[in-house]
Amino acid sequence: MKTSEIKTVSCIGAGVIGYSWALYFSLKKxxxxxxxxxxxxLELAKKRVHDSLNSLIKNEVVNEMEGKEIEQGILYTTSVEEAVKDAQFIVESVPEDYDIKRNIVKEIESFTSDxxxxASSTSGLLITEIAKDAKHPERFIGAHPYNPPHLIPLVEITKGEKTSESVVTTAKEFYSSIGKEPxxxxKEALGFICNRIQMALYREVCDLVSRGVCSVEDADKAVTYGPGLRWGIMGPSLVFQLGGGENGIQGLLKHLGPSINLWLEDMADFKEFPEEFGSLVQAGVDEExxxxxxxIGNDDASLAEYRDKMLIEMLKLHNKL
Ligand SMILES: NC(=O)c1ccc[n+]([C@@H]2O[C@H](COP(=O)([O-])OP(=O)(O)OC[C@H]3O[C@@H](n4cnc5c(N)ncnc54)[C@H](O)[C@@H]3O)[C@@H](O)[C@H]2O)c1
Structure with missing residues (x-):
C-alpha cells in the first residue's frame, strides 16, 4: 500500500493512548x-478529546472552528467491524497483555483487507509474539508513541520476525507525512530505544538519591535546567559533538575518557530497582x-497543564505544530 492511500485510520482501545492518537489523526485531517x-x-475518551482540544485552542494551536471539526471528525463505536472495515491503517492501543493483543489482532483481521x-502501541512487548497467531504477521508492526501522542512527535517503529520491509517503509513514510518523527x-529490543535510555538515566537518579548525594528535587532540577534543555534541541551525541570543539565527539571522549571511566566505575549497575526506593522517591517528589x-504547577493537574503548555511552546519552536 502507498502512503498516499491512507485516508482512514482506526484506533482500537480508547484509553490514555488511544484517545490521544485519535485526536492527532483527526488534527491531521x-x-x-x-x-x-x-x-x-468511549465516553471518557470523548471527554479527553474535548479537554485536550480546549488546551490546544487555549494555546493557539487550533482555533475554535477547527477544534469543532477535529472533534466531529472522530467516530466512536463498540463494533470492531464498523471500526476497521474501511481503515487502511489501524492503531492498536489495548492493555499491555499478550493475550488481549493477540485476540484483538485476530478479530481485526477478520474484517480487514489483506x-x-x-500498528501496536505496545510499550515493550515483542511484535513477533503479539503477531504469533496473526493471519498476516507481515503487515503488523510496533509503533510506540510517547505520552501524549498528540503532542510528542516520536514514534518508535519495531518489526517482528515476519514484518515486511515494505510495510515498515510505508508506516515510516505515513508517520513522517503527518508530522511525526519515526x-x-x-532488531527487536525490550523497552525499545527511549525507555532504555530513560531507565539508564533513572537508575542513576535512584542511586544518587539513595546514596544521599542529592535530593529528588535537585536531581530533577539538574536535568531540567542542565542537559534536559540541550536534549530538547538535539540528541546527546550531537551535544557531545559540540562539546568536543574542533575535534568533535571523538576528541571529547579522548579528552575526558580517563575521567569518564572513573565515573562509570562508580556508577550504578543494578538490575532491579530497590523496593524501598518507591517510598523514598515519593516523599522526595511530594516535597518537590x-x-x-x-x-509552574504544584499539584498533579496543574503540573500536567504546565507540561502541555511548555511542550506546545517547544513544538512550535521545532516547527512541529
Ligand atoms: N500510558 C502510557 O504512557 C503509554 C505510553 C506508550 C504506550 N503505551 C501502550 O499503549 C497501550 C494502551 O495503554 P493505555 O495507557 O492507553 O491503557 P488504558 O488502560 O488507558 O486503555 C486501554 C483501553 O483498552 C480498552 N480495552 C481493553 N480490552 C479491550 C479489547 N479487547 N478491545 C478493545 N479495547 C479494549 C479499555 O477499555 C481501555 O479503554 C499499551 O500497550 C501501553 O503499553 C502506553
Whole structure:
C-alpha cells in the first residue's frame, strides 16, 4: 500500500493512548474511528478529546472552528467491524497483555483487507509474539508513541520476525507525512530505544538519591535546567559533538575518557530497582511539588497543564505544530 492511500485510520482501545492518537489523526485531517469494548471508556475518551482540544485552542494551536471539526471528525463505536472495515491503517492501543493483543489482532483481521497495516502501541512487548497467531504477521508492526501522542512527535517503529520491509517503509513514510518523527529499530529490543535510555538515566537518579548525594528535587532540577534543555534541541551525541570543539565527539571522549571511566566505575549497575526506593522517591517528589510556585504547577493537574503548555511552546519552536 502507498502512503498516499491512507485516508482512514482506526484506533482500537480508547484509553490514555488511544484517545490521544485519535485526536492527532483527526488534527491531521484523516478520517478516524475509535473502538473500545467499554461504553464508559468511549465516553471518557470523548471527554479527553474535548479537554485536550480546549488546551490546544487555549494555546493557539487550533482555533475554535477547527477544534469543532477535529472533534466531529472522530467516530466512536463498540463494533470492531464498523471500526476497521474501511481503515487502511489501524492503531492498536489495548492493555499491555499478550493475550488481549493477540485476540484483538485476530478479530481485526477478520474484517480487514489483506493490505491493511496494523500498528501496536505496545510499550515493550515483542511484535513477533503479539503477531504469533496473526493471519498476516507481515503487515503488523510496533509503533510506540510517547505520552501524549498528540503532542510528542516520536514514534518508535519495531518489526517482528515476519514484518515486511515494505510495510515498515510505508508506516515510516505515513508517520513522517503527518508530522511525526519515526525511528526504526533494526532488531527487536525490550523497552525499545527511549525507555532504555530513560531507565539508564533513572537508575542513576535512584542511586544518587539513595546514596544521599542529592535530593529528588535537585536531581530533577539538574536535568531540567542542565542537559534536559540541550536534549530538547538535539540528541546527546550531537551535544557531545559540540562539546568536543574542533575535534568533535571523538576528541571529547579522548579528552575526558580517563575521567569518564572513573565515573562509570562508580556508577550504578543494578538490575532491579530497590523496593524501598518507591517510598523514598515519593516523599522526595511530594516535597518537590510542595516547593513549586503555582504558576509552574504544584499539584498533579496543574503540573500536567504546565507540561502541555511548555511542550506546545517547544513544538512550535521545532516547527512541529
Ligand atoms: N500510558 C502510557 O504512557 C503509554 C505510553 C506508550 C504506550 N503505551 C501502550 O499503549 C497501550 C494502551 O495503554 P493505555 O495507557 O492507553 O491503557 P488504558 O488502560 O488507558 O486503555 C486501554 C483501553 O483498552 C480498552 N480495552 C481493553 N480490552 C479491550 C479489547 N479487547 N478491545 C478493545 N479495547 C479494549 C479499555 O477499555 C481501555 O479503554 C499499551 O500497550 C501501553 O503499553 C502506553
Amino acid at each position: 484523516l478520517d478516524v474511528t475509535v473502538y473500545d469494548i467499554s461504553e464508559e471508556s 493490505e491493511t497495516i496494523i 525511528v526504526v529499530l533494526q 511539588i510542595k516547593n513549586r510556585p503555582p504558576e
